[in-house]
Amino acid sequence: xxxxxxxxxxxxxxxxxxxxxxxxxxxxxxxxxxxxxxxxxxxxxxxxxxxxxxxxxxxxxxxxxxxxxxxxxxxxxxxxxxxxxxxxxxxxxxxxxxxxxxxxxxxxxxxxxxxxxxxxxxxxxxxxxxxxxxxxxxxxxxxxxxxxxxxxxxxxx
Amino acid sequence: xxxxxxxxxxxxxxxxxxxxxxxxxxxxxxxxxxxxxxxxxxxxxxxxxxxxxxxxxxxxxxxxxxxxxxxxxxxxxxxxxxxxxxxxxxxxxxxxxxxxxxxxxxxxxxxxxxxxxxxxxxxxxxxxxxxxxxxxxxxxxxxxxxxxxxxxxxxxx
Amino acid sequence: xxxxxxxxxxxxxxxxxxxxxxxxxxxxxxxxxxxxxxxxxxxxxxxxxxxxxxxxxxxxxxxxxxxxxxxxxxxxxxxxxxxxxxxxxxxxxxxxxxxxxxxxxxxxxxxxxxxxxxxxxxxxxxxxxxxxxxxxxxxxxxxxxxxxxxxxxxxxx
Numbered sequence: 001x002x003x004x005x006x007x008x009x010x011x012x013x014x015x016x017x018x019x020x021x022x023x024x025x026x027x028x029x030x031x032x033x034x035x036x037x038x039x040x041x042x043x044x045x046x047x048x049x050x051x052x053x054x055x056x057x058x059x060x061x062x063x064x065x066x067x068x069x070x071x072x073x074x075x076x077x078x079x080x081x082x083x084x085x086x087x088x089x090x091x092x093x094x095x096x097x098x099x100x101x102x103x104x105x106x107x108x109x110x111x112x113x114x115x116x117x118x119x120x121x122x123x124x125x126x127x128x129x130x131x132x133x134x135x136x137x138x139x140x141x142x143x144x145x146x147x148x149x150x151x152x153x154x155x156x157x
Numbered sequence: 158x159x160x161x162x163x164x165x166x167x168x169x170x171x172x173x174x175x176x177x178x179x180x181x182x183x184x185x186x187x188x189x190x191x192x193x194x195x196x197x198x199x200x201x202x203x204x205x206x207x208x209x210x211x212x213x214x215x216x217x218x219x220x221x222x223x224x225x226x227x228x229x230x231x232x233x234x235x236x237x238x239x240x241x242x243x244x245x246x247x248x249x250x251x252x253x254x255x256x257x258x259x260x261x262x263x264x265x266x267x268x269x270x271x272x273x274x275x276x277x278x279x280x281x282x283x284x285x286x287x288x289x290x291x292x293x294x295x296x297x298x299x300x301x302x303x304x305x306x307x308x309x310x311x312x313x314x
Numbered sequence: 315x316x317x318x319x320x321x322x323x324x325x326x327x328x329x330x331x332x333x334x335x336x337x338x339x340x341x342x343x344x345x346x347x348x349x350x351x352x353x354x355x356x357x358x359x360x361x362x363x364x365x366x367x368x369x370x371x372x373x374x375x376x377x378x379x380x381x382x383x384x385x386x387x388x389x390x391x392x393x394x395x396x397x398x399x400x401x402x403x404x405x406x407x408x409x410x411x412x413x414x415x416x417x418x419x420x421x422x423x424x425x426x427x428x429x430x431x432x433x434x435x436x437x438x439x440x441x442x443x444x445x446x447x448x449x450x451x452x453x454x455x456x457x458x459x460x461x462x463x464x465x466x467x468x469x470x471x
Binding site: 026077095 | 164166168195196197213215216218219222223276277279280282297298299301302303305306307308311312313
Binding site: 159161171172174175178179181182183185186188233234235244245247248249251252254309310311312313314 | 321323325352353354370372373375376379380433434436437439454455456458459460462463464465468469470
């Protein structure tokens, strides 16, 4: 079975939508797809409410700024303090385009493997308890490389 | 014939130049190259003047902000309200580097296939009449996946 | 020997760290890795102090804005005039994560080939004398394509 991997570094709504569209398209075309979430991409995997308060001040401050959850992703351009994403969501509804949340769950249903990058979780102030429960694997770069070198398509988003 | 694909998600002048340099390099090296324009990347394919005025308010507002055409692309860094791109264009001329417009037409002459992503055209407020006439294909992600899984080089820019 | 290439277009600390982690992971897994530095990515290769003062005004102005050297890279998000990178460096130390400088030298030790893109050096206002001395090659896109079409993993960061 042909494989594909996508490193989801970005947490920007527009980029993430492109990544999910490609993942869903590849999985629908019969490919075995892996998505590795790292840095800002981990925001997609975050629960709406953060659990752990035992973190240091820097991490708490950072977590306040860096809002997570699929509903709160900013845009890579024209974010305008949230007006950009609001406009885009309106337009997406008009064109019957699925939201990031819907794309994520479609990808899951099609068997796309979701891997959270353990190397960057700490720096991003995230523990396993802060992330959604349907992540397939917690792993690092070596696992990614093993997948990627056997894949026909490898993208960094 | 070896194939290559580039997803042009970005509409930033500097990134787009990198994408075109790679596309032109690959085509010159005898590869069959496909570029899929999506989201901000569609700006590269826009005519200077927008035709259709029958769109909704949100889309018209968005189109006003989101200037298109190869001459109006911003930079990913140091855009400074257009001063950055102006400076870079000056430097590019000094070093006899081709502009985005010239790179696009060189790529076309070398047979690079230009595909506009139909999934995102609506959300970006763009109809076929808003785009340049020499686009090779209007297609979605499934067409891209078919190309990409047979390609030696796949990039997301 | 399986090959991998990474185009380092970005000069953002977080993206560059992701690129180096992948490069180091691939090299540790026995792959032959090439990194091509272009546009802002060239900042990683810059010496702390710039030597040449014989450049034009535009380039000198640009060089003042566009700080280089591994210690001065901004972040792709939450840069906040340098507070973001400062916070992230603190967190990286706490989690015993290597800095960009350390990742670069680990990559070098593992035999990762570092190529500076000659096409963009001029536009970025950089001469060979402005870059660190352990660069393996000065080359353009044709060299990159030759490597990439033989590689199992190709990323654009």
